Amino acid sequence: MQKAFHILRKTSVEQRQQELKKLRQKLLEEKNTIINRLSQTCGKPKTDAALELIGTMDWGKWLEDHAHKFLKTKKAPTPITLLGKKSLISHEPLGVVLIIAPWNYPLHIGLTQIMTAFVCGNSVIYKPSEVSPMKGFYESLLEVSPLLSQSVEIQYGDGDLGKKLIDQKPNKIFFTGSTKTGIAISKQAAEHLIPVDLELGGKDAMVVFPGSNIQRAASAAVWGAFTHSGQSCSSVERLYVHKDIEKEMTQEIVKKTQDLLRDENKENSDLGSMSVGFQLEIVKEHLQDARFKGAKILTGGEVIDKDKLQYAPTVIQNTKPEMKVIGQETFGPVLPIISFSTEEEVVSLVNESEFGLQASVFSPDKDQAFRVAKALEVGGVSINNVNMVEGNPWLSFGGCKQSGTGRARGVEGLHAFTRSKYYLIDPNSKKIEANWYPYTQSKYNQFQKFIKALFVDSPLRLLKVALTGLKLESMSQKGRDE
Numbered sequence: 001m002q003k004a005f006h007i008l009r010k011t012s013v014e015q016r017q018q019e020l021k022k023l024r025q026k027l028l029e030e031k032n033t034i035i036n037r038l039s040q041t042c043g044k045p046k047t048d049a050a051l052e053l054i055g056t057m058d059w060g061k062w063l064e065d066h067a068h069k070f071l072k073t074k075k076a077p078t079p080i081t082l083l084g085k086k087s088l089i090s091h092e093p094l095g096v097v098l099i100i101a102p103w104n105y106p107l108h109i110g111l112t113q114i115m116t117a118f119v120c121g122n123s124v125i126y127k128p129s130e131v132s133p134m135k136g137f138y139e140s141l142l143e144v145s146p147l148l149s150q151s152v153e154i155q156y157g158d159g160d161l162g163k164k165l166i167d168q169k170p171n172k173i174f175f176t177g178s179t180k181t182g183i184a185i186s187k188q189a190a191e192h193l194i195p196v197d198l199e200l201g202g203k204d205a206m207v208v209f210p211g212s213n214i215q216r217a218a219s220a221a222v223w224g225a226f227t228h229s230g231q232s233c234s235s236v237e238r239l240y241v242h243k244d245i246e247k248e249m250t251q252e253i254v255k256k257t258q259d260l261l262r263d264e265n266k267e268n269s270d271l272g273s274m275s276v277g278f279q280l281e282i283v284k285e286h287l288q289d290a291r292f293k294g295a296k297i298l299t300g301g302e303v304i305d306k307d308k309l310q311y312a313p314t315v316i317q318n319t320k321p322e323m324k325v326i327g328q329e330t331f332g333p334v335l336p337i338i339s340f341s342t343e344e345e346v347v348s349l350v351n352e353s354e355f356g357l358q359a360s361v362f363s364p365d366k367d368q369a370f371r372v373a374k375a376l377e378v379g380g381v382s383i384n385n386v387n388m389v390e391g392n393p394w395l396s397f398g399g400c401k402q403s404g405t406g407r408a409r410g411v412e413g414l415h416a417f418t419r420s421k422y423y424l425i426d427p428n429s430k431k432i433e434a435n436w437y438p439y440t441q442s443k444y445n446q447f448q449k450f451i452k453a454l455f456v457d458s459p460l461r462l463l464k465v466a467l468t469g470l471k472l473e474s475m476s477q478k479g480r481d482e
């Protein structure tokens with residue numbers, strides 16, 4: 001892939017954007033095939049698959065329209081102390097980057113990262129999850145552009161392959177997956193000082209204050225918890241409802257949950273299945289633990305069809321912090337409802353979690369919503385909406401605490417695939433700089449005056465800096481004191 005990188009780095013961002021345009025056209029042409037493939041591979045309803053495709057294409061279009069502006073070499077300000085010089089910042093590709101992906105959004109996570117890496121000028125080794133490898137799928141999309149397909153190598157395999165790929169010392173690792181694997185990868189990467197961006201698990205909270213539109217908030221909670229059967233890193237896994245509206249909200253949520261339709265392979269199906277057996281087992285285990293510790297199951301709480309990996313969308317109450325459904329990532333269709341009384345209490349409850357990916361806050365009071373959003377220890381907050389930070393390609397996505405360190409998409413996510421480089425440019429002259437040798441007594445005395453001019457507040461500061469600086473410069477041309 002080093003060879004591919006050396007070819008790629010000779011191309012311009014604009015050329016690479018043209019290749020992404022070809023990919024977008026291919027995605028558009030193949031949209032129904034892609035939706036069906038995603039739906040079959042991951043067990044997601046077709047609308048969930050369509051949403052995954054939209055998000056992927058939307059980011060690709062953003063790169064086509066904007067990447068060149070943010071990858072351009074730009075001027076930086078140069079202070080008066082460096083009069084006559086120029087400063088620049090450029091964004092260089094990293095080289096060969098390794099992208100390791102999970103199984104839940106194979107198109108979105110795979111392609112958004114591949115496209116970003118490529119537009120920045122990196123060659124890519126991409127390792128999809130062994131659970132949803134979609135063999136041949138990425139290759140068939142990338143072949144629309146020879147430059148793209150020769151710049152991306154797809155490697156199929158499990159965690160052991162992942163480890164081997166890290167040992168090949170890529171220039172950076174972009175990992176999306178569980179916190180446990182993220183920690184293991186960080187340790188291994190540290191051996192070679194490979195930088196790592198980590199997009200990890202979550203236990204996202206939604207907070208609803210009185211005065212919010214109950215119908216809207218309840219619909220948001222139900223979609224936020226059950227889209228792709230809760231197998232999204234930013235699923236709503238804890239719903240905090242103010243005690244004054246808890247009864248009404250709970251009734252609406254249960255009703256809306258029971259109204260969800262399961263009609264396999266049909267376009268109007270709301271519900272799909274778990275993507276993989278072990279995830280169904282985790283959901284069962286969390287529910288068993290919750291029941292045992294006294295949780296009340298308001299609806300669901302059972303396997304619908306074991307062979308088809310279908311679990312009923314589940315709403316529960318009377319939870320305790322020590323339950324697995326509250327402390328750990330469930331990654332399944334389970335929505336615990338918890339009541340709260342005050343702003344301070346709910347902020348502290350949300351922040352108790354070791355995870356900090358995303359959150360949502362519903363309130364009719366703009367100040368309250370923003371105050372609470374600011375206080376939450378997470379990477380992004382949707383206000384009066386759910387999971388919508390992801391909907392805007394200008395906003396980066398990521399978390400804090402056990403949810404990871406990196407940022408995907410947005411300008412920050414674009415620059416994550418680059419190494420910034422800084423330039424200080426002097427005109428070609430004969431001058432000896434004041435900080436160069438020889439150090440002399442008279443220059444030292446002048447430096448004392450220069451420090452005062454620079455750092456003592458005065459309306460004449462700039463003039464004093466200029467005068468003392470010029471004197472210093474002229475002294476520096478003279479050599480040693482006589």
Ligand code: NAD
Pocket residue numbers: 100101102103104105109127128129130157158159160161162163176177178179180181182184185198199200201202232233234329331357398403404
């Ligand atoms: P996982 O950690 O089990 O596996 C993710 C990837 O890492 C797979 O490709 C796997 O083969 C590979 N892998 C496993 N062990 C490895 C090792 N030691 N070295 C290198 N690679 C290794 O995660 P998963 O079960 O596939 O995905 C579910 C998790 O992903 C959930 O926790 C979910 O929240 C998280 N996720 C996070 C985001 C985000 O943006 N924050 C997005 C999607 C999913």
